[in-house]
Amino acid sequence: MTIADTSRLLQRQPQQPWRDQATLVVNPADNDLATTDNSAWLLHAGFQTSWANGVCCARLSEHWQRLPCKQVLLYVPKEKALLAYLLRQLAMLAEEPTRIWLVGEKRSGIQRLLKQPPTILSDLQKTAVGNHCVLASASLQPSRYPLEQDWLTLTYDGIEPALTLRSLPGVFSQTGVDAATRLLLQQLPPLQGSVLDFACGTGIIGCFAQRQTAVTQVSFLDVSPLAIAAARCNASDTGNSKFYLSDGLREVAHTERFNVIVSNPPFHRGLATDYSIAEQFISESHQHLHRGGQLFIVANRFLPWPKHIEQHFGHCETLAADSRFAVYRGIRR
Known part of the structure; x- marks a missing residue:
């Protein structure tokens, strides 16, 4: 190291x-x-x-x-x-x-x-x-x-329906729904089956998925214990949630498969730029999807994720883009 x-x-x-x-x-x-x-x-x-x-x-x-x-x-x-x-x-x-x-x-x-x-x-x-x-x-x-002093209450009102979630210091995002995640959530089609929220932060994407009736289970994964604590606090208590404190997908069993994987993946480690996090995630996500399963990623447009998605999925579809961000989809054939 x-x-x-x-x-x-x-x-x-x-x-x-x-x-x-x-x-x-x-x-x-x-x-x-x-x-x-x-x-x-x-x-x-x-x-x-x-x-x-x-x-x-x-x-x-x-x-x-x-x-x-x-x-x-x-x-x-x-x-x-x-x-x-x-x-x-x-x-x-x-x-x-x-x-x-x-x-x-x-x-x-x-x-x-x-x-x-x-x-x-x-x-x-x-x-x-x-x-x-x-x-x-x-x-x-x-x-x-008082320990309650640590918790923040955030209202994500840029999506429908609006979500009110709790967070801890250092967990993304500290000011409400960020522009990239808002664009992603606006473009997601109806979801069904099992969903993985990778680099979940407060769990906003997973909580959004849990509101859809055809979703049977949502897994929240993050490298930060603070993020996992926030996601546990915010996730539905209906028993269909799983949590992974994991560096990448290493704590997810090789045999586990999802119908949908969704992420606004990081490209920094601390203060340093690090593309390897998302590159490895894209390469490994293919094997963790069922046949016909979908990967959705939102990212800054300058990031080279489309070529990595195409390399591992054989194609990359751009669902939406604005001046800063783009939403990409890959489907496991």
Whole structure:
């Protein structure tokens, strides 16, 4: 696995207490610190196999009643709300002031954090700069807050019928239905049978599918435990929902087939552009469709998904397009 620039900055430090003492690593960008002594709070399902003491969950309190280590290293995410959420969760489990290091790319939220630190961080100071990244240290103060504060209520009123869903920080989309997903939902024909909502985020596509009477089961899949928590909250409670916390389709059984797979697939991993996520998804989705099953994708028009769909499905149909996005369909023959 490629070592992230943030981890390269950590490697360059003359003193590395996160290697010398057991450390809780939060939101790691790679497996560089996946030692037997360190624990991890993972926000990406792809890291689960590498961290023996890692948990991939929406709330740290789901697995620990107190911080499992006496010091914390936090890889700072780009989203301001997600960073605040992670810090609150850590402060909830801190029983005493705890040393915390924060590392992030300059274009992430760490510069803003240094200018406007939250009250639960005292003695916050920059300790190193390099590789276009910043390392800082602080003392994390114990704090309590109502867990209900974390949840957002979003009304998706650009579709029929309108949906009101709940979400958590860092889950796509934070401002309601995005323009690409709206275009996709407007173009979907009546669905039936089993449906997979890939990279589900809040679960808006799957929840939309569950409102159709001919749909028998909806599966929600995402790499983020926060997204899966939101999708569980939003999905119908009629018993026809399944949930996969999975990096790609690896947690879906090779023998499992769907009538429909729908997605607004990501093309970023963190702050970096990454086409491999959607490329692998398109190639693997063919084998997870019944004969006659349909793949629907919405994407920015500049992305090369049509040629990948045609490569694996033998054709690619453009159902709709505007100045920014297009909706594509492939059918397994």
